[in-house]
Amino acid sequence: MTEPKRTPLAERHEELGARMIDFSGWYMPVQYTGIVDEHNAVRNAAGLFDLGHMGQVDVDGPDALAYLQYMTTNDVSKLAPGDAQYSMLLYPNGGVVDDIIVYRRPTGPGYFxxxxAANIDKDVSWLLEHAEARDDLDVSVKHVSDDYGMIAIQGPHAEAIVEELSSVDLADMSAFSCRDTTVAGVASLAARTGYTGEDGWEFYCPIDDTLALWNALLEAGEPHGLQPIGLGARDTLRLEARMPLYGNEISDTINPLEAGLRWVVKLKKGDFIGRDALAAAREVGISRRTVGFKLVERGGVPRSHYDVLVDGKSVGFVTSGTASPTLGENIGIAVIDKEYAGVGRPLEIAIRNRNVKAEQIKLPFYSRN
Amino acid sequence: MAVPTDRKYTKTHEWVLVDGDVATIGITDYAQNELGDITYVELPGVGDDLGQSDSFGIVESVKAASDIYMPVAGEVTEANGDTEDAPELLNSSPYQDAWLIRVKLSDAAQLDALMDADTYEKYLEEEGGH
Known part of the structure; x- marks a missing residue:
């Protein structure tokens, strides 16, 4: 096995008392004080995340828009400079290569x-291969993960903290927009995006400035209750907010329609990889649905890949589950046969040797408004 | 948290405290800390006859589920329902309030093979690597 890669903050996490794990080939903090404590800090105050394991790709050139329209499911033509968009890369059969965010740079040409993290090699090959195959398009695709640090600050107090440090006003940014700024002296692309269900920003900065940015945010945030957050709470936060995790809710075998992410797929925008397969699937009808559930009796915590049953018969499987800190319930997301889907309808979750009763509930489990 | 010297320990991080022929069993502070926020506990029924190293229940945290194993063989005489009702007790009081079960010892000689507090602490240093 090769040594896991380290972000510029690896030693800092150790100093802060984090428990470190190998996550997708990266040496990352899974928790500092504890998952529930960190989770609650983000819901009630603010949390700081090292996302240096995430990958970045620059897409430039006269045909960058046409190329991204062909590669991704969402409508890139809707992006004005400084807009961000959740989107996906699909295989021709409609399975998901990855879920991504496309930023149109606020100034200057091109997209980011x-x-x-887990898909960097696969995605970069996929993007490069198709850029080459489409020799009718004049586009430059460049893998730039090693050039950037990425830090997220999320939670109701995030705005007050970044306002203290940013050279330009960030409070008036709308969700899913990005802006060039300097934060505590570090030139950054500030994006009002995140993976927690809370307000907040994701900052992209020159990799050598990552530690300076982290320390400045942590220091300024301390009076506001800001805490560093590990990957454990990142997962419980995103799950409550029903944000998909690649490999769980979406994968090469769960397409975006089955995952309940039709809003990300713009079938009418023109041709893109996977379009025909999804259009055909819609024609026939999607046989599986993504649903949320909570356990209605004791029996443990539902987890990824557990069997889902109705009247003792297998009807699907759990894609993600957890003991929700915010709801105080055991919750999960499952992909099940369509005929059994419906809020209020019963399911059973096979936890170890028992079928534990569950009830379907509305998604998302948590929304801040 | 100091490892109490009044009991014995397993390599799988259970403790056993013996009083006459009654053994009280729980998990160690190291175990609860490794698991993190504990949200679910499942214990055996009174009267269950369990062998040494048998799994006698499940402790589940937000992160993961973990089997717990009998340090010694015995018949269950009591299960601590408080831990099932309030699993977080295991995080706050693993050596006291959050004992898990009491058993009637079937072979007291099995205790000899378990670690005392000193040996367990050394074991943790090697195991933990920090």
Whole structure:
């Protein structure tokens, strides 16, 4: 096995008392004080996340828009400078290569695409291959993950903290927008995006400035209750907010329609990879649905890949589950046969040797408004 | 948290405290800390006859589920329902309030093979690596 890669903050996490794990080939903090404590800090105050394991790709050139329209599911033509968009890369069969965020740079030409840590090699090959195959398009695709640090600050107090440090006003930014700024002397792209269900920003900065940015945010945030947050709470936060995790809610075998993410797929925008398969699937009808549930009796915590049953018959499986700190319930997301889907309808979750009763509930489990 | 010297320990991080022929069993502070926020506990029924190293229940945290194993063989005489009702007790009081079960010892000689507090602490240093 190769040594896991380290972000510029690895030693800082150790100093802060984090428990470190190998996550998708990266040496990352899974928790500092504890998952529930960190989770609650983000819901009630603010949390700071090292996302240096995420990947970035620059897409430039006269045909950058046409190329991204062809590669991704969402409508890139809707992006004005400084806009961000949740989107996906699909296989021709409609399975998901990755879920991504496409940023149109606020100034200057081109786009900035953020991809998942676990998929960096796969995505970069996929993007480069197709850029080459489409020799009718004049586009430059450049893998730039090693140039950027990425830090997120999330939670109701995030705005007050970044306002103290930012050279330009960030409070008036709308959700899913990005802006160039300097934060505590560090030139950054500030994006009002995140993966927690809270307000907040994700900052992209020159990799050598990552530690300076982290320390400045942590220091300024301390009076506001800001805490560093590990990957454990990142997962419980995103799950409550029903944000998909690649490999769980979406994958090469769960397409975006089955995952309940039709809003990300713009079938009418023109051709893109995977479009025909999804259009055909819609024609026939999607046989599986993504649903939320909570356990209605004791029996443990539902987890990814557990079997879902109705009347003792398997009807699907859990994609993600947890003991929700905010709701105080055991919750999960499952992909099940469509005929059994419906809020209020019963399910059973096979936890170890028992079928534990569950009830379907509305998604998302948590929304801040 | 100091490792109490009045009991014995397993490599799988259970403790056993013996009083006459009654053994009280729980998990160690190291175990609860490794698991993190504990949200679910499942214990055996009174009268269950369990062998040494048998799994006698489940402790589940936000992060993961973990089997718990019998340090010694015995028949369950009591299960601490408080831990099932309030699993977080295991995080706050693993050596006291959050004992898990009491058993009637079937073979007291099995205790000899378990670690005392000193040995367990050394074991943790090697195991933990920090």
């Amino acid at each position: 695409v953020v991809i998942n």
